[in-house]
Amino acid sequence: MKRLLGVILLVVTLYGVLLSSNPGARSAGNLRNLANESGFYGVLTLGVAVLIISGGIDLSIGSVVALGAVGFCVLMTEGVPPYAAVLLVVLGGAIIGLFYGLLVTRLRLQPFLITLCGLFIFRGLARMLSKRDIGKTEVLYGTGTMPGHPDFESAWNNLVYWLIGQDAEGHSIFPAQFVILILLALVLGLLMHGTVYGRYLYAIGHNESAARYAGIRTDRYKVLAYVICSSLAGLGGVLYTLDNPSVSPSNAALGYELYAITGAVLGGCSLRGGEGLIIGALLGTTVLPVLRNLIVFLRVPSEVEFAAIGLALLMGTIADEFFRRRSGSRK
Numbered sequence: 001m002k003r004l005l006g007v008i009l010l011v012v013t014l015y016g017v018l019l020s021s022n023p024g025a026r027s028a029g030n031l032r033n034l035a036n037e038s039g040f041y042g043v044l045t046l047g048v049a050v051l052i053i054s055g056g057i058d059l060s061i062g063s064v065v066a067l068g069a070v071g072f073c074v075l076m077t078e079g080v081p082p083y084a085a086v087l088l089v090v091l092g093g094a095i096i097g098l099f100y101g102l103l104v105t106r107l108r109l110q111p112f113l114i115t116l117c118g119l120f121i122f123r124g125l126a127r128m129l130s131k132r133d134i135g136k137t138e139v140l141y142g143t144g145t146m147p148g149h150p151d152f153e154s155a156w157n158n159l160v161y162w163l164i165g166q167d168a169e170g171h172s173i174f175p176a177q178f179v180i181l182i183l184l185a186l187v188l189g190l191l192m193h194g195t196v197y198g199r200y201l202y203a204i205g206h207n208e209s210a211a212r213y214a215g216i217r218t219d220r221y222k223v224l225a226y227v228i229c230s231s232l233a234g235l236g237g238v239l240y241t242l243d244n245p246s247v248s249p250s251n252a253a254l255g256y257e258l259y260a261i262t263g264a265v266l267g268g269c270s271l272r273g274g275e276g277l278i279i280g281a282l283l284g285t286t287v288l289p290v291l292r293n294l295i296v297f298l299r300v301p302s303e304v305e306f307a308a309i310g311l312a313l314l315m316g317t318i319a320d321e322f323f324r325r326r327s328g329s330r331k
Contacts, residue, residue, distance in 0.1 A: 004280050038285060046285075065253035
């Protein structure tokens, strides 16, 4: 609870500094953009949070997002119905998570190593899938027509405008990605804190051997955690496509695993597993977008952004160790 209160205090302080830094920071447009940015990173962070709680780690989030973004672009330019394209990309992410989970549970490979390999593999697959940058305009308006599907364009437009929160004229209406984040947080919060399956994931992350002796099918639930994480990364690829002017296979979502892991750690997820709350991850994911926004309005050199990310992760790690030691000393 103390860690959660600390995250709330940190978020409130950062927002206060941001809103007082510049009148432009208080504009409706900037707040809407900030909410959308938090929503996008939050989708990735929630998946990573579930995985970290179960004792796993994924260093390939950015590459999976890039592969999902490129795959979504290719599907749309080939005339695949929009809702089917979204489902296919999310399913592709789930298959990647299943692949990771089986390597970890069946071959007993280290998650750090296999996801590090995945970082390179899936970035390479993204580059192989598309040898050029695909523009957002091509995806939005260059999808062509599908024989026998007269409502294709209408369905596509409705999907796009809802996912990006804009009307047909391109005016922002509401922070759609933040709404998606809240809906996902409610679902995962119910899973992790309201069902026996969530308790299993906490038990596995806290002590996998004890959980196995208690009769929990640890391998099955570890695979589930990887599937959830990679599925949300696939969804992140769709959101990335709709929120960026172009998708470059070589640098799309580069380093985004850092944002996701940092948000989860700042939200109270212990890198040792077994600890963390979905509400904490939800709060933690807002820290870095606010810091980035603050850097812009204070006109601080953009190079400071990565230093801020590293410092935030270091602070979260120190806090994690501090609270663990205090908890251990009381016992």
